[in-house]
Amino acid sequence: MDHKFQDEGKTIYDFIYEFYVKCPQCEKFAVVKSFPDEKGSFLFYEKRSLICGFCGFIKVYKNSPGIIGSDYPLWLESNCCGEKLWAYNLEHLEYIERFVYASIREGYCDEHGWKNNSMVSRLPKWIKNGKNRDEILRCIEKMRRSVPEKARA
Ligand SMILES: [Zn+2]
Structure with missing residues (x-):
């Protein structure tokens, strides 16, 4: 077939609105969400948040530098x-x-x-x-x- x-x-x-990383604190599964810029684009996002559902680690980034996924290892x-x-x-x-x-x-x-x-x-x-x-x-x-x-x- x-x-x-x-x-x-x-x-x-089209996929970077959300990506999975290893939590910097407990190394378990964590999610980084990107917030679109004022034009609705994720290309030059200004803000991201990392949330770990296991240890509760939360970090909000403003003007996060670098390319997507480079801050933490991808899950x-x-x-x-x-x-x-x-x-x-x-x-x-x-x-x-x-x-x-x-x-x-x-x-x-x-x-x-x-x-x-x-x-x-x-x-x-x-x-x-x-x-x-x-x-x-x-x-x-x-x-x-x-x-x-x-x-x-
Ligand atoms: Zn964690």
Whole structure:
């Protein structure tokens, strides 16, 4: 059976509204939420909050510097096929999963033509390589199970 993946043209910025990290205090699962700027964009977010549901650690950042996810190690990070597989959150992980799962992958096309800046079109070659498919899907499943139940709602 053929499974089709349609690239929705999502970019990496469509996923950074929320990302999972290791809590700096207890090293368990914590969530960083980004607040959009006044234009509603997450690209140059000014404010983020880190909340850990395990030890209660809370930190609010204003004008947080640096690129997303660089402050703390990402929770969804795994060695896979000798490479590093990572995702910001479950939506991101499951989007990658749908892509890897699909045997037919269709690009994203709008009125300006085919896009090549979508998150999927920029995935590294090893993720797109069909021979890595089964191992990547296994890694993704493991990563998904590492997310606490209460974060999956
Ligand atoms: Zn904690």
